[in-house]
Amino acid sequence: MAFTIRPYAPADLLELYRICLLTGDSGADASHLYKDPDLLGHFYAAPYAVHEPDLTFVLTDQAGVCGYVLGCRDSEAFAAWMEAEWLPPLRQRYPLPPEGDTSKDAAMIRLIHKGYMPSSLTREYPAHLHIDLLPRAQGQGQGRKLMEVFLNRLRELGVPGVHLGVGRRNVGAVAFYERMGFVCLQTFPWGYEYGLKL
Incomplete structure (x- = not known):
């Protein structure tokens, strides 16, 4: 199967949401866990592509987009942007659920209201990333290739380190x-939180 890695285009946004959901249960399909299929993508995929499209790359095959790597170069600046621009409309759209609601949807909505909290690692590892591949793209070296594209972009930008959870x-x-x-x-x-010096 032939794979291609290319820069993100705005037309890919719905695919990012889809892949985020289909890998959202510790790498497995989370679609059965959420009533609202967009909640994971609202927090873990879409804001990165919207805020830093030059740090978003997609993996494609004959059937379409099958993976992505995305992130930010400065987690503190990303948190400030999330708080100022991305999260307020989502908080209006998704009111806080009742305390007794223990659903996965409620947990994600509470996270949207809490906001993105930068890691304590950001001084030495200011960038962070998310990488997700559908099963058909796994186990063939494509994750490594995606990661190398992303890390090389961070190096071009002079970023000293990157972390992830x-x-x-x-x-x-x-x-x-x-x-x-x-x-x-x-x-x-x-x-766990992992770091890599660049």
């Missing part, structure tokens, strides 16, 4: 990041 259950992703040279810097109940 990964859930404990996503053992395949943990192994992938370690193969890419990322080092585990912080451990949390939900998972």
Whole structure:
């Protein structure tokens, strides 16, 4: 199967939402977990493509977009932009759910209201990223190629380091990041934060 990596185009935005959902359960399909299929993408995919399209790359095959890597060069600046521009309309659209609502939708809506909180690693590792591939694109070296495109772009921009978070259950992703040279810097109940000096 022939794969191509290319820069993001605005017409790809719906595909980013789709892939974010289809990989949103620690790399597995999360579509059965959410009533609103856009909630994950509102927080973990779309804002990056809108704010920093030059740091968004998509993987395609004959069937269309099958993966992406995206992120930001400065997590503090990204957080400020999220708070000023991206999140206020979403907070109006999604009111805070009742305290007793323990659904996945409610958890994401609460995260939208809480806002994006930059990692404590941002001084040395100011950039951060998300990478997701559909199953048909996995296990063929495409994740590494996507990551290399993204990291080389950060190097061109003079960014000194990049970090990312990964859930404990996503053992395949943990192994992938370690193969890419990322080092585990912080451990949390939900998972780990990894960093890479550029």
